[in-house]
Amino acid sequence: MAYRDEGYRVAVIGATGNVGREMLAILAERAFPVKEVVALASSRSAGREVSFGEDDVLKVRDLETYDFTGTDIALSSPGAKVSSVHAPRAAKAGCVVIDNTSFFRMDPDVPLVVPEVNPQALAGFRKKRIIANPNCSTMQMVVPLKPLHDAFGIRRVVVSTYQSTSGGGKEAMDELFDQTRGIYVNQPWRDFQSKFPKQIAFNVIPHIDVFMDDGSTKEEWKMNVETRKILDPKIKVHANCARVPSFIGHAEYINIETDKPIDVDAARAILREAEGVSVVDHRQDEGYVTPAECAGEDAVYVSRMRDDATVENGLSFWCVSDNLRKGAALNTVQIAEVLCRDYLDT
Known part of the structure; x- marks a missing residue:
């Protein structure tokens, strides 16, 4: 991979959050060629320290007053409202922003990118100098869908997700922890309620994000429109x-209908060769991957592959991934790698 010899000036926006900390860790793990790394967050976090790799500690700086002039790339995950203000400000200063929030994803002038799926979309980044990262649940789904779509032509997807609390941020994870502990000592779960509308400990909530007019939630809407923007509008x-x-790791049951005949053996062979996918599919106890096992891993894991005989060309499978890594931070860094390799120095 060819990079600029002297390295890049990189800013991480939202550096004190779950995803921001993961971005810093992955930049170091993958030896991204940095000349300088700056950690940015709100004024109330300014002055705090965050880790960059095993040995380096960065002092957090105030995003509101930071001048992006001379910064090459910003990896951004501060929340949609904050991104709406500061991503365009950074882009205007000449920085390329790779944004993990929902704000820019459906902007027709902003590429929505998963490097294993549609790296060619990065060619349009110069329109606004902003690149969007998809929603975590969309991202892990399109990685295995891409090679299957290329081979068989996917016409319809029905997906049910089982999403961990880390998708709602640190407060959501704390709520699960505190409610679980409280239940064991007979403390009401409502004493620890801030993020979720109902009890999350020992429960399942069929509701993520706000409700839409048609009865779906915005999370469900995102999976629909983002998949079609990334993969195929049809x-x-x-x-x-x-x-x-659960704390980390999203799981999904995915059912697809295809134009061409499909079966488990053919689909399994294709996915075993697919970039970013790991197939663990044995029809026996422990022959599949669960969210707890994918935490800290880069791959999207596919298991429980089955033919669906209720439609002419149908397949179902189970899919898990670490939503903080591939679902957010890792994908952001991978976009930066492709951007630097193919676009910034050409």
Whole structure:
């Protein structure tokens, strides 16, 4: 991979959050060629320290007053409202912003990118100098869908998600922890309620994000429109999204209908060769991957592959991934790698 010899000036926006900390860790793990790394967050976090790799500690700086002039790339995950203000400000200063929030994803002038799926979309980054990262649940789904779509032509997807609390941020993870502990000492779960509308400990909530006019939630809407923007606008997507009481790792049951005949053996062979996918599919106890096992891993894991005999060309499979890594931070860094390799120095 060819990079600029002297390295890049990189800013991480939202550096004190779950995803921001993961971005810093992955930049170091993958030896991204940095000349300088700056950690940015709100004024109330300014002055705090965050780790960059095993040995370096960065002092957090105030995003509001930071001048992006001379910064090459910003990896951004501060929340949609904050990104709406500061991503365009950074882009105007000449920085390329790779944004993990929902704000820019459906902007027609902003590429929505998963490097294993549609790296060619990065060619349009110069329109606004902003690149969007998809929603975590969409991202892990399109990685295995891409090679299957290329081979068999996907016409329809029905997906049910089982999403961990880390998708709602640190407060959501704390709520699960505190409610679980409280239940064991007979303390009401409502004493620890801030993020979720109902009890999350020992429960499942069929509700992520706000409700839309048609009865779907915004999370379900995102999976529909983002999949079609990334993969193919002709694909029909029906999503059902639920929050489950786990800390890290999203799981999805995915059912597809295809134009061409499909079967488990052919699909399994294709996915075993696909970039970013790891197939663990044995029809026996422990012959599949669960969210707890994918935490800290880069791959999207596919298991429980089955033919669906209720339609002419149908397949179902189970899919898990670390939503903080591939679902957010890792994908952001991978976009930066492709951007630097193919665009910034050409």
